[in-house]
Amino acid sequence: MTTPGFAYTTEELMATLMAREISNGETVAVGTFSPIPASAALLARESHAPDSEVFIMGSRDWWPFSEGSLEFFNLAQRRRFDFFFLSGAQIDRQGNINLQAIGDYYRPKVRLPGGAGSAMLYYMVRKVILFKTDHTVKSFVEKVDLVTSAASSPPALYRPGGLHQVVTPLAILVKNAETGFLELRSVHPGISVEKVRANTGFTLPAFGGHIAESAPPTAEELTILRGHVREAVTPIYPAFAKQAFGG
Amino acid sequence: MGVPFMPVRGVIGSDYTKVRPDFRTVKNPYGHDDILVVPAVSPDVALIHAFRADRYGNCVVSSALDDALLARASDKVIVSAEEIVSTSELTSSQRGNFVSRVHVSAVVHLPGGAAPTSCGTYYRENEEALQRYLAAAKDSVLFSAYLLEFCLRYQHGGDPS
Amino acid sequence: MPTEKLMSPSEALSLVTDNITLGLGGGPLAMNPVALVAALILQKKEGLRLVVAPIGGFAADLLIGADVVDSVEFAQLGFEEFGMAPSFRRRSQDGSLRTLDHT
Numbered sequence: 001m002t003t004p005g006f007a008y009t010t011e012e013l014m015a016t017l018m019a020r021e022i023s024n025g026e027t028v029a030v031g032t033f034s035p036i037p038a039s040a041a042l043l044a045r046e047s048h049a050p051d052s053e054v055f056i057m058g059s060r061d062w063w064p065f066s067e068g069s070l071e072f073f074n075l076a077q078r079r080r081f082d083f084f085f086l087s088g089a090q091i092d093r094q095g096n097i098n099l100q101a102i103g104d105y106y107r108p109k110v111r112l113p114g115g116a117g118s119a120m121l122y123y124m125v126r127k128v129i130l131f132k133t134d135h136t137v138k139s140f141v142e143k144v145d146l147v148t149s150a151a152s153s154p155p156a157l158y159r160p161g162g163l164h165q166v167v168t169p170l171a172i173l174v175k176n177a178e179t180g181f182l183e184l185r186s187v188h189p190g191i192s193v194e195k196v197r198a199n200t201g202f203t204l205p206a207f208g209g210h211i212a213e214s215a216p217p218t219a220e221e222l223t224i225l226r227g228h229v230r231e232a233v234t235p236i237y238p239a240f241a242k243q244a245f246g247g
Numbered sequence: 248m249g250v251p252f253m254p255v256r257g258v259i260g261s262d263y264t265k266v267r268p269d270f271r272t273v274k275n276p277y278g279h280d281d282i283l284v285v286p287a288v289s290p291d292v293a294l295i296h297a298f299r300a301d302r303y304g305n306c307v308v309s310s311a312l313d314d315a316l317l318a319r320a321s322d323k324v325i326v327s328a329e330e331i332v333s334t335s336e337l338t339s340s341q342r343g344n345f346v347s348r349v350h351v352s353a354v355v356h357l358p359g360g361a362a363p364t365s366c367g368t369y370y371r372e373n374e375e376a377l378q379r380y381l382a383a384a385k386d387s388v389l390f391s392a393y394l395l396e397f398c399l400r401y402q403h404g405g406d407p408s
Numbered sequence: 409m410p411t412e413k414l415m416s417p418s419e420a421l422s423l424v425t426d427n428i429t430l431g432l433g434g435g436p437l438a439m440n441p442v443a444l445v446a447a448l449i450l451q452k453k454e455g456l457r458l459v460v461a462p463i464g465g466f467a468a469d470l471l472i473g474a475d476v477v478d479s480v481e482f483a484q485l486g487f488e489e490f491g492m493a494p495s496f497r498r499r500s501q502d503g504s505l506r507t508l509d510h511t
Contacts, residue, residue, distance in 0.1 A: 032436075032463065032484060058435075058488070060311075066344065068313035069462065077256050096261075100509055101500075105266050111500035111507070113492065115263075116463055116484035119511045123257030146262050153260030156281040239489045258511050266509060285511070288481065290431030290459050292424050294441040294448075294467075303410040314433035317461040321431050325420045327444050353420035354413045360443035364434065364466050372437045377466070377490055384473055384494035394474055398446040402417065405442065 008217050010169045011133075011244035012225050013188060015039040016217040017167055018085070018129055024049040026082035029072070029125070030056040032116055035233060035240035036131060037085035042229045043221065055081075059236045073117055076124050079160055084125040086118050087132055090144045093181050093202040095151030095163045097122070097130065098144035105146055115148040122149040123157070127164035135168035137201040152180060171196045172214055174207055183207035186214040222247065248320075252284040259283050293321035296361045297346070298369070299337055300328035304351030307343040309367060315344040324350050327357040329369050343367070362405025373405070417447040424448060427455040430477070436465030436488050449474045460485060462510065469493040472505060479506035 008016075018040035022028055026049065028041040034057075041054045042062075055072060056062040065071040075081060088097030089112050099118060103109030122128050132139055153159050166173040166182060170191050173182040185207040187196055193211055197204050217225070226247040234241040252271075258264070259272055259281060267285075275282045295314045300306035306326050308314040318324045326346075331354070338345070360366075363373035363380070383393035421444065424430060434440035445467045455478050460468050462483035469485070471477050473495030485493045499505035 033486070033488070063311055066310045068309075068311060068316065068344075070313055070316055100262075100266075105262075107503045108501055111492075111497045113486035114482055114484035114509055115511065117511060119261045119263055120255060120257035146266075148261060148263075149257075150260040153257075154281065156279075157259050158256065158278075158280045158282070237489060255511055263509065263511055270511075283511075288459055288461075288510075289429075291428035293431035293433060293461075294444045295433035296439050296441040296444070302412050302414045304413040308433070309439050312433065312435050312439055313461050314439065317431050317433050320461075323423050325423060325441075325444060327417075327441050331414060348410060348413065351413060352423060353415050355415060355417050355420050355444065357417070357443045360441065361434070361439050362442060364440040364442060365438045367439070377437070377487070380466075381487070381490060381494055384469070384498075387473075387498065390473055390495070394449070394470075397470075398449045398474075400446075402443055402446040402450060 006217065006219060006222060007246060008222055009244055009246050011036055011039070012217055012222060012246060014131065014167050014169065015043055015225060016221050017172060017214055018131070019044040019047070021129065021164065022049050022052060022083060025051045027053040027080060028083040029076065029081045030085060032057055033087065033113070034085050035237040035244065036133070037129070038236060039225065039229050039233055042232050043224055046224045046228050047221065056236060061232065073120070076121055079124060081125045083127050083129065084121050085129050085131055086122060086149065087130065088148065090139055090141050091130055091132060091166065092141050092144045095130065095166065095175055095182055096144050096147045097149050098146050099148040100146050102145055118149040123153065123159045123161055125161040128162060129164050130166040132168050135170040135196070135199050137199060140199070141201045151175070170199060173204070176207065184211050186212040188214045189216050248287070250287065252286050255283050255285055288320065290321040292323045292325060293317050295324060295326050296366065297326050297328040298343055298367055299330045299332050300326055300354045301332060301334045301337050302354065303334065304348030304354055305334060305337055306346050306351065306354070307337060307341050308346055310344045315346050318346045318350045323352040325353045325355065326351050327355045327360040329358050329360065329366060331356045357404045359404030359406060362401065417444065421448055421451060424453060426453055429457040429459055431459045431461055432464055432467050433461060434467060435463060436486055440465070440467035442467050442470070445470055449476055457481070465493055469495045472496050472499055479508060481508035481510055483510045
């Protein structure tokens, strides 16, 4: 995908868009199966958010815990994370995610790895970014087959955290607070609104009546991604690091 | 911990409550909100691979994982270890989480005991062996023959190379 | 001196009987007690209820593929960048494995 000036990969674009959401000083946590968020967190720290705390599951350098994942999940439950990133085989119109099973839970068509804390994290982390590396009608559905973690919850439940935005290879979606449904905030350079809608299994209105174009990575952001971030991500996600960064 | 259940934040509103009827929603007795409680997970026997252990069951496990917690949550624990050392050497050179012999029923000296998975600074994961496993496991018929050979070979500790 | 607990794999594994709940340490591809699990599989135990604490992979999949376990309780089971745990996926989908997803 090219834009006047710089060529970049989809992974670089998504990592950049996520990184820009992080303000300096915010605490960013990254879980399993999350190479693009790991790249985003490290990019943010190396650029505009040098004082941010970063925790990356599966890493040695960004995992300062002495009690395994218990300490990590307790921090989340104690509301100490500003950002977390969740994905799912399916994401639906309300922002619910499915990480367990496509089809019937007891006899699934496709069994998935499991929620890994997402049912607590989606509720307790201040800003959750949902991400997917594919944007298709099968993955963005009207209603998920199973709700591994819910975008909204009963009022009697204590819920200080929730959905911030959804980042895909095609677009950024955000929730309309009134309707509770996802809407289209921006499409990535070179992608048409029609393409996004054709690849989404539910209707996608323009957020606030206006669809922007996502701002592509700058030369500086790409330099950091291809240098420092690639180096830091390689021990955690070696296969990803080999193919996700351009240059 | 010896208690029958623990509260967990979040979850209510998801389908966990449908597929896990043993997860219950209760009223927070100290607040005004609803909260989920989950039953205690307490294995009868746990299998753990440690870096080092002494003959009495004291051992040092990875601090990046939850093995120390698992040891404290299980009725009996069997520990395999890369090295068996003296108690004083174990405590003085500890790089990881210390698990007291109080929690451990048996220690087995099994260098290479985590292969083909990785073991801290002792050895990395064996990518080729993992790929062979993945290929064999696709087919349940192929897998039986592979499994027998694998177990016979790896039961004494794998060859980390 | 305290009680000596150093023993052979078969002596140690005599603690594992049919139908108990078995906990496994380690992560997806790190610190799995593979040698112990391999020895256990050769002993042909049955009906075990597996608990993975809390995110697992290789050794769990081995036990599941060997049909030694009837159920698995876990927060997540996978092989990181290598993808899905194959026996876990197969037996979840054919209904022969009871899955107890934990949060």
